[in-house]
Amino acid sequence: MALLRVRSSLLVAVALAAASARLLPAQAGPDPETRALQQALDGWYAQASRSARGDWAIAIASQDGQLLWSHEATRPMIPASTVKIFTTGFARSVLGGDARRRTRVIGTGRIDSTSGTWVGTWSLELNGDVTLERPTRGGPSLADLAQQLRADGIRRLVGPLNVISQSGPAGASYPDAWSKHHRGRLFAPLIGSLTLNENVLSFAVAPGSRPGAPPRLVAESPLGVSELVTIKAKTVLGRSSRLRYQLTAGNRYVVMGTIGTRARTRGFSSTVQDPRAILEASWSYSLRQAGVDWQRASGLRAPSPATTTTVLAEVISEPFDSIASEVNRRSLNIGAELLLRWAGGDDRPADRLTAHVQQITGEYNSVHLVDGSGLSHDDRASPQAFISYLAKFPLSPGGHGYPMLLPANGTGTLRKLARGLPGPGVVRAKTGTLGDAATLTGYLGRQNGVLLISLMYNGPAVYAARQQQWKLFRLLGAEGVMIPDDSMGVSTQFGGDSRDTLPDKP
Known part of the structure; x- marks a missing residue:
C-alpha cells in the first residue's frame, strides 16, 4: 500500500477524528472513514520510520482479520515476547482454562x-x-x-x-x-x-x-x-x-x-x-x-x-487462565516455557507450537518458533500471522474469551499506556523486547468495533521504536472503549508486578 505523506498537523487531526467511526470493509474503494484512517497511519509511519531506522513490518485489521493498513505484513520478523500470545493460546487449547x-x-x-x-x-x-x-x-x-x-x-x-x-x-x-x-x-x-x-x-x-x-x-x-x-x-x-x-x-x-x-x-x-x-x-x-x-x-x-x-x-x-494471565502480564519467560512443555511435552514442544499457529492462521511460510517465550533470536513470525491468530483463535474451541488473558493498558508491560487512553481495558496486548527488536501486538477497543494491531520493529533503535508504538496506540485509542470480556470470567491474577518486597526471615 502506497504511503501518503501528511503535510500538516491539521490534516492529521481531521483524519483521526474521522477514523473514530467504525471501519468498514472496502468495496469498490476505501470508504471515507477507512481512507481517513489510512492517511493518519501513513503520517504516523512516515514519522516512525524516520525516528527508528531499521526494519518495520505492520498489519492493522478489523476484528474479522481484514487488513485495513499494512507495511511488509507477511515479512517474517523477530517477534520477541509476543511469542507468548501463541504459547498461551496453544497451551490453553490443549489443557483448557481450568487445568491445574x-x-x-x-x-x-x-x-x-x-x-x-x-x-x-x-x-x-x-x-x-x-x-x-x-x-x-x-x-x-x-x-x-x-x-x-x-x-x-x-x-x-x-x-x-x-x-x-x-x-x-x-x-x-x-x-x-x-x-x-x-x-x-x-x-x-x-x-x-x-x-x-x-x-x-x-x-x-x-x-x-x-x-x-x-x-x-x-x-x-x-x-x-x-x-x-x-x-x-x-x-x-x-x-x-x-x-x-x-x-x-x-x-x-x-x-x-x-x-x-x-x-x-x-x-x-x-x-x-x-x-x-x-x-x-x-x-x-x-x-x-x-x-x-x-x-x-x-x-x-x-x-x-x-x-x-x-x-x-x-x-x-491456580487455574491455567490465572497463570497464563500472569505470564503475559509480567512477560515471564520461565512461565511461558513451562506452559509450553506442559501442553507440548518435553520432546520438541516448539514444533507443536509452530504447527498450531500455522494451522490456526494458514500462514505456513512466515512462522517458525523454537521456544515458547520469544527469548530466542531464531523465532520468526509475521504481522499477518499475528493478526490472523488474534482474529481466528478466539473463535476456536479453546479460544473463548482469550483476549482477556492479555494484559490491559496500564498494567504489567503495558504500564506506559496508563495515560493517553480513556481508561484501562481499552487495549489488550503484548509487548516484546530484545536488544534489536521492539514489538507490540493486540486488540484495541473502539466505539464501533475492535482493531487488531501488530507492530514489529527489528533494528538498533529499540527505544525510539517503542515510543512510536505507544504513540500509535494512543492515537487510535483516543476515543476507545473497554474491550468486552466476552462473558468469560478470568479471575484477578494473584501476585504483583514487582519483586520489591521479600518475606521477613522468621
Whole structure:
C-alpha cells in the first residue's frame, strides 16, 4: 500500500477524528472513514520510520482479520515476547482454562503409630508449577505439603531427598534455543519440572546493631535458603554499603564486604544454579516449621514390605487462565516455557507450537518458533500471522474469551499506556523486547468495533521504536472503549508486578 505523506498537523487531526467511526470493509474503494484512517497511519509511519531506522513490518485489521493498513505484513520478523500470545493460546487449547498443576509427596510404606515415622520410601513430585513456593507472589507452598504430612500423623521422615516428576526424574536446565549471553540473568533462569520460586533466589541483608557486628539476614525467598547463606561481611560506621556475594563450592552464598550502620537494607537476587540444593534447603525448613523431623543422611531408609504408592500430601496451582494471565502480564519467560512443555511435552514442544499457529492462521511460510517465550533470536513470525491468530483463535474451541488473558493498558508491560487512553481495558496486548527488536501486538477497543494491531520493529533503535508504538496506540485509542470480556470470567491474577518486597526471615 502506497504511503501518503501528511503535510500538516491539521490534516492529521481531521483524519483521526474521522477514523473514530467504525471501519468498514472496502468495496469498490476505501470508504471515507477507512481512507481517513489510512492517511493518519501513513503520517504516523512516515514519522516512525524516520525516528527508528531499521526494519518495520505492520498489519492493522478489523476484528474479522481484514487488513485495513499494512507495511511488509507477511515479512517474517523477530517477534520477541509476543511469542507468548501463541504459547498461551496453544497451551490453553490443549489443557483448557481450568487445568491445574499438582505438586505431591508420594510414598510406599506405612506410618509407625508409635513414633510417627514414615516406614518406607518417599519422594517429592514436582511437575513444573511456576507458582510453587513464591512467598512474595502467592501460590502453593512446600509448607502446605509439610503441614499435611503432620496433620496425617507423620512426625518423622528418613532418607535423602528424592525428586521426581510424573514423567520421570525431575530436573531443570538452560534451553538450547536461548543465547548463552542471557545465562545467569533474572529473565533467563533454568527451565524444567524442578522449579520453585521461579528458579530465582533472593535475600536481603541489614547492618548489625553496632560497628564490628555481623550484618543480619532479614529476608529470604524461597523460605529456608538462609541455610545456604554465610555472612562474612562487617558492619561499619556510616551510610555506605559495599556488600557483594559469591557462590562457592557446596552451593554456599557467601556475603562479603561492609555495610554502614545507617545504610539501607541491601537486597540480592540471582538465578539458581542448582535447583535441587535450593529445594532441599526450603523443604527442610518447611518440615521443621511443621514439626516433622527429617533425618536425611544418605543411605538411610526405613524398610517396609508395602508395594502400593500412596499420595501423602498434595497442593495444586491456580487455574491455567490465572497463570497464563500472569505470564503475559509480567512477560515471564520461565512461565511461558513451562506452559509450553506442559501442553507440548518435553520432546520438541516448539514444533507443536509452530504447527498450531500455522494451522490456526494458514500462514505456513512466515512462522517458525523454537521456544515458547520469544527469548530466542531464531523465532520468526509475521504481522499477518499475528493478526490472523488474534482474529481466528478466539473463535476456536479453546479460544473463548482469550483476549482477556492479555494484559490491559496500564498494567504489567503495558504500564506506559496508563495515560493517553480513556481508561484501562481499552487495549489488550503484548509487548516484546530484545536488544534489536521492539514489538507490540493486540486488540484495541473502539466505539464501533475492535482493531487488531501488530507492530514489529527489528533494528538498533529499540527505544525510539517503542515510543512510536505507544504513540500509535494512543492515537487510535483516543476515543476507545473497554474491550468486552466476552462473558468469560478470568479471575484477578494473584501476585504483583514487582519483586520489591521479600518475606521477613522468621
